[in-house]
Amino acid sequence: MRPGSSFSHKPPAEKEKQRRDRMKDLYSTLATLLHLEPYDSKSLPEFLDRATSSLIHLKEGVERLKVRKEELEKEVSHNSKPSNSEPRLKVVQVTELVDQKLEVNMIFMVSNKKVVPFEVLRVIEQGGAEIMSSSFSTVGPHIYCTIHAQAFQARLGFDAKLIESQLMELIY
Template sequence: MDHHQQQQQQGSEPSTTTKVERKIIERNRRNKMKDLYSKLNSLLPSYSPTEVLPLPDQIDEAVKYIKSLEKKVKMAKEKKERLLKGRNNKKRSRGFDEKNITKSPMIDVHEMGNSLLQVVLTCGFENKFLFNEIIRILHEEKVEIVSANSSSQPGDSMIHVLHAEIPSAFQQFGAARVSERLKRFVNGSISDVEIDPGFWDDFEIDTDIWELPDLSSVVSKGFSNPL
């Protein structure tokens, strides 16, 4: 082999090596893609090991399945948002209802000695008229009101405290009768009590604080346990 032939042979060797390398790289790439397609196909609901679909069909099935999953995810997010919104609205509604529940009025009547009464009324602002009605009932029963005051309490409620003196002529049964009538009135049994709004047209009472000048004389009689 002459010198010229040797040069041609040496020049062709790198070219042949490059072609072989390219073939190996391409074969590896194809095998890798084939493996990826196989894994993707195994994730499809329609996958069957015994029935291998052509590659284009596998890709079509995968695209359809991915789109269906995207739709399901979107629907799930919308449902979650609706549920969260509904729960928040329910919480706000429940909080509003709890805040606006009417507080049932409560009355306690304590006999303090033979002639003294302590009346304690607890109610919501919407029932504050009850205090005026209690004063009206006491006037009807000829009971002398010694002191009366009102104050607000936490939770949108009011507490009204009233001290009264039973006339000596009614001391034996008067306290019990007045106590029973007040309780029946506040608890709703008011068949014997007609609420007359006009009664207060000419009779105004400041329920924030009302002290009568003869309180000291009542205290000296034995009024020693105020609220």
């Protein structure tokens, strides 16, 4: 060995053990990321087949979501109407979910001064629903709003059509 060189020689068996341990860690990481059973419980080819089919399923899901996004963008652009050189985007969707729950999705223009978050929440509460969570996000000239609510009293419920019509009045 030359002076000044730091060369460590590992036996081939130790290098192979390190390689196998690294591959084992990578397979475990893959199983975690894809929410699969740990690969130790199955044979490696079976595990890799499951991982492959899971990735294919995820890729198909991404493609479906891209198509849905394009459909929604077309719908949003169709609902936009130029008025005074500014589009007037208005979208309200009220969906009744199971167990007396309600989801409200809205898109409206920032310039629409009639729509204030507490007014939107007030309309929903007056319709008989208790707000569980709400999210208001401003992106460019649009405000995106998602609200989850449930009925004040399960026996009485809420009136989704009334809530939707009042929100439409508020926005329009």
